[in-house]
Amino acid sequence: MIRLDKYLADMGVGTRQEVKKQIRQGRVCVNDNVVKSADLKINEELDLVSVDGNVITYTTMExxxxxxxxxxxxxxxxxxxxxxxxxxxxxxxxxxxxxxxxxxxxxxxxxxxxxxxxxxxxxxxxKHVDKIYYARVRGKVTEEDVESFRKGVNIGTAECEEWTRSGTLQILNSADVSEIRLTISEGKYHQVKRMFQAVQKEVLYLKREAMGxxxxxxxxxxxxxxxxxxxxxxxxxxxxxx
Structure with a gap:
């Protein structure tokens, strides 16, 4: 059970104050009956709520x-x-x-x-949730890079190291602008871009293809x-x- 004003506010009809005003104006019906009590308890699964004739269905999760x-x-x-x-x-x-x-x-x-x-x-x-990225990278990506990513790379500085967990780097095309697919299980700040910077390359385009x-x-x-x-x-x- 949930208060009528909260029901409507949760569904984006308006703020709590705005929906209370709509209720006072007689614009809200519950089971086809006009109601003017904002604290009326509503059964989200059984009661039919409408505003200006438009049915407002309650959704808990989206x-x-x-x-x-x-x-x-x-x-x-x-x-x-x-x-x-x-x-x-x-x-x-x-x-x-x-x-x-x-x-x-x-x-x-x-x-x-x-x-x-x-x-x-x-x-x-x-947790270590796998995330898969496709990228276009300036520079020829090599098997040496694949091995570096597998071992983990330092995306910090010489004074303050910050090593990544093992990542799986797949070379789709190695050229002046390479195409790759990368699977990592972390979410460090700018991680993919910094990983390639660590091997002297630059990410030109990045798209996430999967998460878990x-x-x-x-x-x-x-x-x-x-x-x-x-x-x-x-x-x-x-x-x-x-």
């Missing part, structure tokens, strides 16, 4: 897979830039957030949800998103993080 485009920041709000949450235009809840961060110029898979417990499992430094059991939908263009399927939700919420 899960979206977004193909993040470049130029958008991984945040819930920003004073200057569009955020990844801004891109979810048909969201029902107002408490969505991105699980982890991708740099502003990085594209690819980003999970948007309000499931804090899941986010903690996927992001906790004590979630893979980027190839049908999603940059900026597009969709709700996770029931199977995907079960996979990610029940997934055993190593």
């Amino acid at each position: 899960y979206y897979i977004l193909n993040k485009p470049g130029g958008v920041v991984s945040a819930t709000e920003d004073a200057h830039d569009q955020t990844v949450v801004d891109l979810i235009t048909d969201k029902k809840r107002k408490d969505l957030f991105p699980v982890g961060r991708l740099d502003k110029d990085t594209e690819g898979l980003l999970l948007i949800t309000n499931d804090g417990a899941l986010a903690h499992r996927l992001l906790s430094p004590k 059991p979630l893979y980027l939908d190839p049908d999603l263009q940059p900026g597009e998103y969709r709700s996770l399927t029931k199977e995907e939700i079960e996979n990610v919420t029940k997934w055993n993080v190593k």
Whole structure:
């Protein structure tokens, strides 16, 4: 059971004060009856709630897979830039957030949800969640680089070393601009870019293709998103993080 004003506020109808005003104005119905009590207790599964004739279905958790485009920041709000949450235009809840961060110029898979417990499992430094990236890199990537990444590289400085865990580097094309796929199990600041800097190369383009059991939908263009399927939700919420 949940208060009517909280029910409506959670679903993005307005702030608590705004929905209380709508209730007082007689614009809200519960089971086809006009109600004017903001503290009326609602059964989220059984009661039918509407505002101005529009049914408002209560959703406890939302899960979206977004193909993040470049130029958008991984945040819930920003004073200057569009955020990844801004891109979810048909969201029902107002408490969505991105699980982890991708740099502003990085594209690819980003999970948007309000499931804090899941986010903690996927992001906790004590967990080691595999993340797969595709990148175009200035410079010829070599088998020596593959071995360096396997052993771990120092992405810090000579005075303050910061070594990465083992990563799996796959060379797709070695040329003046190489193409690679990299699997890592950490999320250090600018990690992929710093790993290549450590072997004297520069990441020109970066896209995340997978995180744990979630893979980027190839049908999603940059900026597009969709709700996770029931199977995907079960996979990610029940997934055993190593």
